[in-house]
Amino acid sequence: MDEMDNKRTSGGGIQPSxxxxxxxxxxxxxxxxxxxxxxxxKDAPDIGAxxxxxxxxxxxxxxxxxxxxGVRLRTGKxxxxxxxxxxxEEIMGFTSHMVFGISEVLAGTQYHLIIxxxxxxxxxxxxxxxxxxxxxxxxxxISRTEPDxxxxxxxxxxxxxxxxxxxxxxxxxxxxxDFDNEAFxxxxxxxxxxxxxxxxxxxxxxxxxxYYLHTQxxxxxxxREYQAQEVPLRASxxxxxxxxxxxxxxxxxxxxxxxxxxxxxxAGAIAVNAGxxxxxxxxxHDIDMVAKQSxxxxxxxxxxxxxxxxxxxxxxxxxxxxxxxxxxxxxxxxLQSISSPIWPKG
Numbered sequence: 148m149d150e151m152d153n154k155r156t157s158g159g160g161i162q163p164s165x166x167x168x169x170x171x172x173x174x175x176x177x178x179x180x181x182x183x184x185x186x187x188x189k190d191a192p193d194i195g196a197x198x199x200x201x202x203x204x205x206x207x208x209x210x211x212x213x214x215x216x217g218v219r220l221r222t223g224k225x226x227x228x229x230x231x232x233x234x235x236e237e238i239m240g241f242t243s244h245m246v247f248g249i250s251e252v253l254a255g256t257q258y259h260l261i262i263x264x265x266x267x268x269x270x271x272x273x274x275x276x277x278x279x280x281x282x283x284x285x286x287x288x289i290s291r292t293e294p295d296x297x298x299x300x301x302x303x304x305x306x307x308x309x310x311x312x313x314x315x316x317x318x319x320x321x322x323x324x325d326f327d328n329e330a331f332x333x334x335x336x337x338x339x340x341x342x343x344x345x346x347x348x349x350x351x352x353x354x355x356x357x358y359y360l361h362t363q364x365x366x367x368x369x370x371r372e373y374q375a376q377e378v379p380l381r382a383s384x385x386x387x388x389x390x391x392x393x394x395x396x397x398x399x400x401x402x403x404x405x406x407x408x409x410x411x412x413x414a415g416a417i418a419v420n421a422g423x424x425x426x427x428x429x430x431x432h433d434i435d436m437v438a439k440q441s442x443x444x445x446x447x448x449x450x451x452x453x454x455x456x457x458x459x460x461x462x463x464x465x466x467x468x469x470x471x472x473x474x475x476x477x478x479x480x481x482l483q484s485i486s487s488p489i490w491p492k493g
Contacts, residue, residue, distance in 0.1 A: 168209040176205045189257055228253060228470055229284035231263045231274050231298075233291055244441055245312070248463020249288065256471060258285070272297055279305050286470040288312070292323075292357045308473040310466045310482065313357050322469035322482035324462050328358045328411070329365035331455060331488045335409040335437035336369025338453050342435050344407030348380040348398070350391065350415045362411055378405040388418040395422025399434075410438035413445050413454075420449055439488075446491075456489035 174181045187194045187202035253260055265274045275298045278284050292313035302309045303319050310322035349366050352359040382394045410416040416438035431451030438452055445454045469482040
């Protein structure tokens with residue numbers, strides 16, 4: 148017997164290491180049949196809630212994990228949900244909060260989450276095509292959607308259940324969860340005008356992404372409704388933070404400096420503030436800012452920022468529920484949701 152597969156007892160003897168717990172182990176510990184245990188873990192409707200909870204509790208205590216290779220051979224399913232995330236995503240909590248939200252939903256199911264990283268500067272089809280060609284997931288969640296997104300078209304053609312963080316505009320009905328960026332931008336202008344600001348700049352999303360259009364519609368609507376003027380800002384949330392800072396500094400030193408700025412990301416807001424201060428101006432005195440945030444960090448470091456909360460954890464929960472429901476055959480039109488901006492109290 149391999150020495151690495153054993154452990155010594157206190158008396159110097161050798162005893163085998165514990166084997167990986169199986170359905171048979173759980174059945175023995177609970178006094179139930181193996182079939183009952185299996186169906187309880189699959190949340191079968193004919194198994195009582197008390198029995199399910201007892202089986203799950205024992206499974207958790209034993210550290211039970213289903214044999215995915217065996218599951219796939221028996222059912223053709225992987226019990227895996229793949230989350231395709233850009234490694235370039237915003238640094239202020241987007242990824243972790245979305246993962247937490249999805250994981251909360253999957254915790255009560257047979258599904259496991261696998262994160263598939265990619266760079267948004269590379270071909271976005273590569274990770275999705277890999278998942279499809281290898282059959283390595285039962286469902287897929289993607290972010291950074293484009294109006295005419297080739298990933299959506301490919302998954303739709305191949306019959307892969309999926310959900311998107313963000314909408315598309317390509318005539319394909321699919322599950323999604325989105326943030327109301329139109330309402331955010333419009334109300335951000337209103338908030339700045341209420342503080343007496345009239346020359347307003349926008350740090351906008353990248354032009355290729357779908358929520359760029361929603362943000363622009365809301366921003367331009369706000370300018371018209373509240374009689375404000377746009378000051379062009381030649382940067383986006385995909386611009387490096389150093390370049391955002393330098394661009395804002397140059398803009399603030401120019402004769403056409405804004406007195407209000409709307410930021411579509413919290414990381415961008417930090418760079419914008421750095422540019423404002425480098426130019427010798429003070430936030431909350433010479434200029435005001437409205438920015439999105441997913442944590443309270445902006446409010447901690449710069450209370451002067453009007454910080455609007457975008458709940459990525461909630462987005463993760465909605466996406467997790469949507470992709471599982473789509474796997475179960477629920478129509479995509481019933482799996483579409485939009486969350487509203489959460490404004491600070493008072």
